[in-house]
Amino acid sequence: MSVRKILTIGDETLSKKSHPVTRFDERLHALLDDMIETMKDSDGAGLAAVQVGILRRAIVIDVGEGLIELINPEIISQEGSQYGAEGCLSVPGKHGNVERPMTVTFKAQDRYGEEYTKTVTGLFARCVCHECDHLDGKLYVEIADDIKDNE
Ligand code: ZN
Numbered sequence: 001m002s003v004r005k006i007l008t009i010g011d012e013t014l015s016k017k018s019h020p021v022t023r024f025d026e027r028l029h030a031l032l033d034d035m036i037e038t039m040k041d042s043d044g045a046g047l048a049a050v051q052v053g054i055l056r057r058a059i060v061i062d063v064g065e066g067l068i069e070l071i072n073p074e075i076i077s078q079e080g081s082q083y084g085a086e087g088c089l090s091v092p093g094k095h096g097n098v099e100r101p102m103t104v105t106f107k108a109q110d111r112y113g114e115e116y117t118k119t120v121t122g123l124f125a126r127c128v129c130h131e132c133d134h135l136d137g138k139l140y141v142e143i144a145d146d147i148k149d150n151e
Contacts, residue, residue, distance in 0.1 A: 096144030
């Protein structure tokens with residue numbers, strides 16, 4: 001496992017759409033392991049593969065409720081709304097307020113290709129939306145009301 005370099009805003013790769021994962025092989029597992037280590041190294045709550053320069057629909061999330069891997073995720077329903085601060089490892093030193101659904105149900109595959117469905121709320125839901133946006137080449141700064149420097 002190794003910590004990979006995180007691309008930052010201005011790098012055009014971050015605005016590209018990621019492709020579906022089709023092979024659930026050792027290469028994917030190595031990528032996921034590296035993504036987990038990279039996320040932890042930067043104290044992040046989530047990381048999408050595109051942030052380390054790999055245009056594949058793979059995400060790792062850990063908001064303190066256990067580590068989870070989302071391959072080819074798809075949000076199938078959402079409910080309510082929440083408004084609050086968001087940050088991104090690809091936009092270092094900044095944060096901004098973003099409106100997100102309070103509850104999100106998504107389906108995804110695990111690293112072995114097994115499909116699962118999960119419903120999450122609060123920060124977990126915010127994180128899922130944020131990371132899924134990355135897969136479509138979108139950064140939160142495009143939808144945030146105001147971007148401020150971290151204190
Ligand atoms: Zn991000």
